[in-house]
Amino acid sequence: MAAPAAGSGPGGSSAVGGGVPGGVVGLSASSSSVNPFLSDSEEEEAEEEEEEEDDDEEDNEEQEDVSPSNPRSGSLHVPRSLPEEPPLHAGPRLTTGEPGRLGLDAVAAQLLRDQLLLTALELHTELLETGRELPRLRDYFSNPGNFERPAAGPACQGISQGNPLVEIWDRAGSVSTLDSLDFARYSDDGNRDTDERVTVLEFELRKANETIQALRVNLTLAAENEIPLQERKNYKSSPEIQEPIKPLEKRALNFLVNEYLLKNNYKLTSITFSDETDDQDFELWDDVGLNIPKPPDLLQIYRNYGNHQSVTKASADVAVGVRDDDLEPLPTGEKTTELQALEQSPIVQKLEDTIVKCSNEKAALLDQIQKLERYGCLISFFYFFYFVYRKLSPAFLQALLSFCRMSADSRLGSEVSRISDSENGVLLMLGRCLPHIVPNVLLAKREELIPLILCTACLHPEPKERDQLLHILFNLIKRPDDEQRQMILTGCVAFARHVGPTRVEAELLPQCWEQISHKYPERRLLVAESCGDLAPYLPKEIRSSLVLSMLQQMLMEDKADMVREAVIKSLGIIMGYIDDPDKYQQGFELLLTALGDPSERVVSATHQVFLPAYAAWTMELGNLQCHLIPTLLTKIEKLLREGEHGLDEHKLHMYLSALQSLIPSLFAIVLQNSPFTRKVKLQGETQPIEVTRFPRPVSPLQDVATIIGSREQLAALLQLYDHQLEHEGTTGWESLLWVVNQLLPQLIEIVGRINVASTACVHEFSRFFWRLCRTFGKIFTNTKVKPQFQEILRLSEENIDSAAGNGVLTKATVPIYATGVLTCYNQEEDRKLLVGFLEDVMTMLSLSHAPLDSLKASFVELGTNPAYHELLLTVLWYGVVHTSALVRCTAARMFELLVKGVNETLVAQRVVPALITLSSDPEISVRIATIPAFGTIMETVTQRELLERVKMQLASFLEDPQYQDQHSLQTEIIRTFGRVGPNAEPRFRDEFVLPHLHKLALVNNQQSVDSKRLDIATYLFEAYSALSCCFISEDILVNHFLPGLRCLRVDMEHLSPEHEVILSSMIKECEQKVENKTIQEPQGSMSIAASLVSEDTKTKFLNKMGQLTTSGAMLANVFQRKK
Incomplete structure (x- = not known):
């Protein structure tokens, strides 16, 4: 009013x-x-x-x-x-x-x-x-x-009493x-009836509130005093029996117990307790009793218990006596009346019914009051203006103000007209308005609302409103990019710091759980990243249970690589905080899953974050040397046993790369458990660590200094470590003795079982030993690693046994030792040791007539690094000038592997002279061994002078009469031409290769020995098949290519009819092109190989059709897509 x-x-x-x-x-x-x-x-x-x-x-x-x-x-x-x-x-x-x-x-x-x-x-x-x-x-x-x-004060109470208007207001x-x-409602404007009705309703609402308050008080008192009659009789008959608990007391104790459980993180117990007391709402104290103040929590009651003096039972018996004379008779009549009145439970029911009716009426009246309050501020201001300054009639003023463009009918109008005068009011207003503001903000600018949403969510008193605001935060942007996700996550961390672990668990985690299966990967990525960012602010039980399960589910089920990558990083953060040893095995299984992920970025994240964090936890648990590394080695051994006929190189790489990433952690635990650890604090200034002391880590978490704590502490430990190894030995150093006596022998045994032809496996183990030796240092490598390899290899002339074949030298141990151990340090003495080892291996393998695969693997691995080209040429020159023809022959074959990676200057200065020297060797086998290397030079070198020198040398092999009957030389040349012809210079191919192949095919027709004739024909067929892919001019095609094919067909008709069919189709194709003169046209540049492929496809299809004995379903299977 x-x-x-x-x-x-x-x-x-x-x-x-x-x-x-x-x-x-x-x-x-x-x-x-x-x-x-x-x-x-x-x-x-x-x-x-x-x-x-x-x-x-x-x-x-x-x-x-x-x-x-x-x-x-x-x-x-x-x-x-x-x-x-x-x-x-x-x-x-x-x-x-x-x-x-x-x-x-x-x-x-x-x-x-x-x-x-x-x-x-x-x-x-x-x-x-x-x-x-x-x-x-x-x-x-x-x-x-x-x-x-x-x-x-009594004076004030006297004034208020008897003043009904004061009490009502x-x-x-x-x-x-x-x-x-509002005095205008009584004017003659026709609204008097409505306004009077509103006034009456306001008055009735106040009366209803007063009635409800009185009924609540009566109901509470009745519930407090109500005791079943039978229980009262039992209590009277046996004073020793404790008085039965009252319903109100039971509900209050239930509330306090549940509150205690929640505050002390007994959440599972609290949930069970709430389920057993489903008739009580633990969210509100008003559910316990009406108008009853909430007592302090159980901890406060327990602490205050000792401050109250209580009389024990023994002292009470002595101090208290009963004097019958002083007792007065109780007014039994009044007591009986009170008890009967309390036992009349229908009164309580009647009071409850009255409360329900009043509550319904109160709700209806509140709706009307809310409508009226919308105009309250405006009307109050208008009438203040009117009564203070002017004497206009209310009707005139109301009509005048109707022209003002103000309205409080809408939601926004109501908010605008009701300006808050307190901080709490501002929060409530933001909670109401933000859900309506967010949808109308541009997507590109919505991150500007994040501070406002988070501040309101932190401080808002209503849980439902906070939940709605956090839901808006996680759904703020449809597909948030990297920067937007970073802003949201920064806000979530700030929210977590402010509200504490309990609210983070109750309010933020449910939002993450809702988004875990969202259709947009950006939203799932936000969930995966938030799990890691919020890990430090969550209760430890939640980290090791709910969050770990969420990440495990996303790692197993999510198809987006970027989501799984974020999951791996979050798992690494979780591993940094988890302290439940029971989760160790689950973490190990997650590690294996992550290492075997098909995505390279997921595997990379595993090595950078997850694996180092998990290794740090295993170090704390003492499981690094007793479980994690031995388990990975066992899996590698099992893989080698099962892969005798086909090794799964992907899994081998997975396990070995994991071992390689664990080397820094292994070295750190060796230092931390060393005998000199206690002496570190006694050291003064320490020498700085050399930049090249350790391999470059793939992530900061694999840096030994980071694992130890600081570079200063690591420098002090390294100084004592080198001194201990050099002067005092490893006695009593259990962690290092495990590496020397258990890890290294097991690794060397595994290396000996690897197929030396598997370049990838050799490379992986070489890198592993290289990082192991560089991490543990030069003294460790020279005194602990090299002796164990040398003991197995036994490189000495006494051990040359052609019968036994010296099997160890033919295995992967040789290339891994050469490239993984001997190359980890590059000083002059180290290079001399490497050169001597390779020379010994080449000599031993040559003299024992053993396969050269291990030596070739060493050259291939070392040849990838230009720093070792000169060294390898030095080793080969040792073979060139060796007295044994077997060694010279081996050196000639090794040049083929080295030419592809060496620059042309070295080829011209070192390789070609060595090959020409060998090409004039007295032994024919040595001269023949140089042919593949000459062919490789023709394939890779562009210098005209070098090519001419090589061409002349090959021509001497083909045209010199002494080689006319050298069957092995001819097969080697044909095989070399077929290998290098397609990639050689076109002029060299047209003027040298094809004409000499034609001559060799023509000569082979007169070969009397069928076995030799078939060998030459087979190599010629392979060479012509490879060269048919090249563009051949019309003259060469007519003069050399077609005649050579016809000669070859003559041999195949007698020796290998199955090859004759393909040769005939090749010849027919070439003849047709010559007849149509289409070779010089654009379509004529199409290679003969393409025609052969189409012809072969047609032949296979017709053969397939011919094999069908029934039509219908069988015919449909021909066109069915292979799955």
Whole structure:
């Protein structure tokens, strides 16, 4: 309701009315000047001073005109528009001169004095509508102090008692003064009926609230005192039995116990306890008891228990006695009545029904109040303006203000018109408005809302609103990019720091769980990243259970590589915080899954983050040397046993790369468990660590300094480590002895079982030993690693046994030792040792007629690094000048492997001279061994002079009469031509290769030995098949290529008919092209191989069709897609 403007002024006289609403009549004239602000004693003193003024006033009143036409008449004029309303004055009309006539001011004073405030308010309203406002009533109702309840004291209580208007306004939380009284609702604008109904509803709402409060108090007291009759009888009969628990006490204890469990992270127990007490809501204390203050928690009760003195049972028996004389009889009648009254449970039910009815009525009234409150601020301001500054009529003012463009009907209008005056109000307003703001912000700028959403979610008091805001945060952007995800995750971490682990678990994790199967990978990526970022702020039980399970599920099921990569990184962070040893095996299984992932980026993340973090945990548990590394070695051994006919190189790479990533952790644990660890603190200045001391780590987590703690501490440990190895040995150094006595022998044994032809496996083990030796240092390598390899290889001339074949030298041990151990240090003595080892191996293998695969693997692995080219040429020159033809022959064959990686300068200066030297060797086998190397030079070198020298040497092999009957030389040349022809220079191919192949095919037709003739024909067929892929000019095709094919067909007709069919198709194709002269046209450049492929495909298809014995389903199978 709106009120007149605040103001104060002396009371004054007014026209006399014929009656007073509310039935107040017959008041003495002396009451007209009663001051309602004075007490009774003060008013008696004031009456004497005002008697003279009252007499003068009565004389003036007798002379007034009381006709209806006089505006100052004592009777009020009733508007014609409201004929149905009774006149304002209920009493009889008083004419001038009648002794019972009273002034309106006196009536108002008497009403205020008797605290008939509602009646006085109605009188004030009636006079205000007719334009005859009384200053006394205006001042009274505009003063907020008249309607405030004092805080304390008997005097204040006395004032408030008996003042119904004060009590009513005090119960209405939204109405504290009469400034909100809307006097316009009583104007003649036609809205009076509605406004009066609203006023009545407000009053009824306050009464309902008061009734509900009283009923809650009665119900609580009844629940507190209610004890079943049988239980009371049992208690009376046996005083030793503890008094049975009351329902209210039970619910209170249940609430406190559940609160204790939640505060101390017994969440599973709390959930079980809540399930067993499903009739109670543990979220609100009001569910326990109404109007009962919440006691302190169990911990506070326990701590305060010792502060209260309690009498033990023994002392109570001595200190307390019973004197029957002092006992007084109890009023049994009254007690029985009270007990019977309590046992009348229907009363409680009736009270509950009443509460339900009042609650429903209260809800309906609240809806109406909320509608009215929308206009409260505006109306209050308008009427303040009106009553303070102007005297416009309310109807005119309301009509005037209707032109203002203000509205509180909409949601936004309501928010705008209701400005908060507190921080809590601002949070509530943000919680209401943000869900409507976010959808209307551009996607590219929504990250600007993250601080606002997080701040509101942190501080908002309502759990549902917080949940909604966090849901908005995780769904803020449809497909967040990297920068946007980073902003969201930064906000989540800030939220976690602010609210603590409990709320992070209860509010943030459910949002992650909802997004775990989202259709957009960017959203799942956000979940995977948030699990790692939030790990430090979660309870440890949740980290090792729920979060670990979430990440495991995403690693197994998610198909997006980037999501699994983020999962691996988050798993690494989790491993840095997890402390439950029972989860060790689960972590190991996740590690194997991650290492075997098909995505390279996932495997890379595993080596960079997950594996080092897991290794750090295994170091703490003491499982690195006793479980993790031995388990991986066992899996490698099993893989080698099962892969005798086909090794799974991918799995071998997976396990070996994991072992390689564990080397820094292994070295760190060796240092930490060394005998000199305690001496580190006693050292002064230490030498800085050399830059090349350790291999470059693939991630900071694999840096030994990071694992140890600092580079200074690592430098001190390394200094003592080298001194210990060099002077004091490894006695009592269990961790290092395990490496020397168990790890190295097992690794060397595994190396000996690897197929030396597998280049990938040799490379992986070489890199492993290289990192192992570089990490553990040069002294360790020279004193612990090299002796064990040398013991197995036994390179000495006494061990040359052609019968036994010296099998160890033919295995992968040789290339792995040469490239993994001997190359880890590059000083002059190390290079000499490597050169001597390779020379010995080449000599041993040559003299024992053993396969050269191990030596070739060494050359291939070392040849990939240009730094070793000179060294390898030195080894080969040792073979070139060796006295044994077997060694020279081996050296000649090794040049073929080296030429492809060596630059042309070295080829011209070192390779070609060595080959020419060997090509004139007395032994024919040595000369033949140089042919593949010459062919490789023709394939890779571009220098004209080098090519001419090689061409001349090959021509001498073909044209020199001494080689005419050298079958092995001819087969070697044909095989070399077929290998290098397609990639050689076209001029060399057309002018040298094809003509000599034609000659060799023609000569082979006269070969009398069928076995030799078939060998040459087979190699020629392979050479022509390879060269058919090249573009061949018409002249060469007619003069050399086709004649060579015809000669070869003659041999195949007698020796290998299956090859003759393909040769015939090749010849036919070439002849057709020559006849149509299409070779020079664009389509003529199509290679003969393409035609052969199409012809072969047609032949296979026709053969397939010919094999079909039934049509229908069998025919359909031909066109079925292979799965």
